[in-house]
Amino acid sequence: MTSAPEADWRLFRGDGVPRAVTFPSAPPWRRFTPLQSMRPELPYLIERQHADVVNAALHLRRPLLVTGPAGTGKSSLARAVAHELRLGTLLRWAVNSRSTVKDALYQYDAIGRLRETTLSRDRGEREPSIGTFIRLGPLGTALLPSATPRALLIDEMDKGDVDLPNDLLTVFEEGVFDIPELARLPEDAADTEVHTQDHRGTVRVHQGLVQCAEFPVVVITSNGERDFPPAFLRRCVRLDLPVPDEERLRTIVAAHLGEEALREADDLVEAFLRRRAPGELATDQLLNAVFLRSGGVDLDAEGLLDAVLHQLTGAM
Missing domain, CATH: 1.10.8 (Helicase, Ruva Protein; domain 3)
Structure with missing residues (x-):
């Protein structure tokens, strides 16, 4: 009895025979473009009452804490807001057990600076600027002053350390942070160019202080695996997405x-x-x-x- 021919969709046969294949189009939600471009978003469907909660957070300039089971569209909501309001590339902070607010604000490569400074001195060249070794994180980039707010997704907050929500309170309230490594510089070096998370070049930071002009649109997702402190919840607008x-x-x-x-x-x-x-x-x-x-x-x-x-x- 002859076996039926294999269906055309099988790219991999498992027979060890190399072959040229043509990959079919990927699903719309698995197509990627450069970070610098704003790709058209897939339609995001949301009930009117849930959209109203999003709008409340936008008007109040408060973080939106979105809870719900996996697959209810929590992360996609942040992308949809950034796309619809033309807020530029969505900044994303994927929280894990080692995440700290400091790392989300900025990273300083002290070892890299020491190495490059030593090499420059040996070659008789000018020492590189300290700003070369500082990169703002997703939260730090979102807090840069701009005419319109940036959009930031803080994904899966409940995976972080138990103190992480409390560590965010000052940043959420004040919309400001400082970079001590730059604040210690002499007055004639008060302005420093540093790198940003979204790879758009460098921005100038004065005396190590970053102060937002418009509080960013912050969407925080949670799978409901852990309770958050009341002080943190008080500073958020809460949205529970149903199945x-x-x-x-x-x-x-x-x-x-x-x-x-x-x-x-x-x-x-x-x-x-x-x-x-x-x-x-x-x-x-x-x-x-x-x-x-x-x-x-x-x-x-x-x-x-x-x-x-x-x-x-x-x-x-």
Whole structure:
């Protein structure tokens, strides 16, 4: 009995034979452009009452603390706000257990400066400026004075140290920070050019002080894994994004992949809703499944649907 020919979508065969392949188009949410360009954002769907909370944070110049399960669009909300309000490239601070506010404000390469200064002296050249060895972090770049605010995503705050939220209070209240290495310079060297997080060249810092003119649009995401101190919560506007229901899921699929893809995905939506009850699933997992289906992938193949719609919590 002859086996059926392999489907065209299989780029990798696992037979050890090298072959030339043509990669198909990536999903819209996995296409990348240079950081300097503002790519068109995928449509971000948000309920009116949730958009009103975002607007409240914008008017109050307060950080927006967005909570909700994985896949509810917390990080995408920050990108959507930056795109819609033309706030430039979104700055991103991905928080982990080693994150500190100081590193998010600026980094100083003291060892690099010592090495380059020694080499310059040996060659009889002028010593490099200290600003060459200072780069503002995402938070520090967001606090630079500008006519319009920058947008900053502080992603997964609950992964940080327990003291991190309290360490942010002064920055959130005052919108200012200083760079001690520059503040100690003599008066004739008070202005120093330093690098920025978004690689847009250098900016001039006077006497080591950075003071925002407009408080940045700050979106902080949390998966709800940890409680934050009351003093931190008081300084934020809170938005809890709910898990999308079936109607919402269908709207999201149609907006990202089109009505035709949605019409062919009834069984995938049903499988997603069925599997979401016992374990956590993210909306982008459903989008991945529908995208593969619309590209000719047989998602009824044994194990493939399980691989795409795998639970995010519980046993593997």
